[in-house]
Amino acid sequence: MKLCSVDKCDNKQFARNLCSHHDRKVKIARYPLYATWKGMQGRCCIVRGCQINANTYFKKGIRVCDRWTERYPKGIENFTADMGPKPTPEHSIDRIDNDGPYSPENCRWATYHEQRLNLAKPGRTVGVSFSKHYKQWIAHLQHNKVVVLHQMFPTEQAAINARLAAVQKYIYAEKQQ
Numbered sequence: 001m002k003l004c005s006v007d008k009c010d011n012k013q014f015a016r017n018l019c020s021h022h023d024r025k026v027k028i029a030r031y032p033l034y035a036t037w038k039g040m041q042g043r044c045c046i047v048r049g050c051q052i053n054a055n056t057y058f059k060k061g062i063r064v065c066d067r068w069t070e071r072y073p074k075g076i077e078n079f080t081a082d083m084g085p086k087p088t089p090e091h092s093i094d095r096i097d098n099d100g101p102y103s104p105e106n107c108r109w110a111t112y113h114e115q116r117l118n119l120a121k122p123g124r125t126v127g128v129s130f131s132k133h134y135k136q137w138i139a140h141l142q143h144n145k146v147v148v149l150h151q152m153f154p155t156e157q158a159a160i161n162a163r164l165a166a167v168q169k170y171i172y173a174e175k176q177q
């Protein structure tokens with residue numbers, strides 16, 4: 001049995017004279033987005049060895065585009081070129097259309113909070129309701145038992161946007177301090 005070429009490592013060789021652990025380390029050092037790229041493949045894939053999320057992403061029909069599924073290192077190189085670097089370590093890959101694929105058109109870097117906002121959809125946004133009396137949409141937000149937003153808008157989307165902005169301003173900004 002051949003051993004990993006890294007000094008003092010007794011693991012079995014996996015690829016390129018390295019064990020799987022050190023092979024992964026080399027890939028991550030070479031491609032900062034390697035873990036993100038690999039995780040994305042794993043979520044959408046049902047080939048042997050990466051079926052962790054096969055029941056969710058794969059069954060929902062969420063796939064990774066062809067450009068990003070090319071063999072290493074081509075796939076990770078395409079992914080890096082299309083997405084650019086992560087703006088901060090808090091950012092992760094986000095699909096703009098939540099039912100859509102992992103592809104350059106449908107992906108962006110977003111923080112956890114931005115990803116939550118992206119899930120807001122017409123007809124089911126907390127704090128947004130329609131007033132039959134005024135025939136307007138009302139955006140409502142309470143923070144620390146104080147009403148910080150209670151305003152009417154002609155469209156549901158305008159009310160959603162106003163509420164999201166208020167959440168950002170009052171709740172999220174405070175948590176970051």
Ligand SMILES: [Zn+2]
Nearest residue numbers: 004009019022
């Ligand atoms: Zn090793």
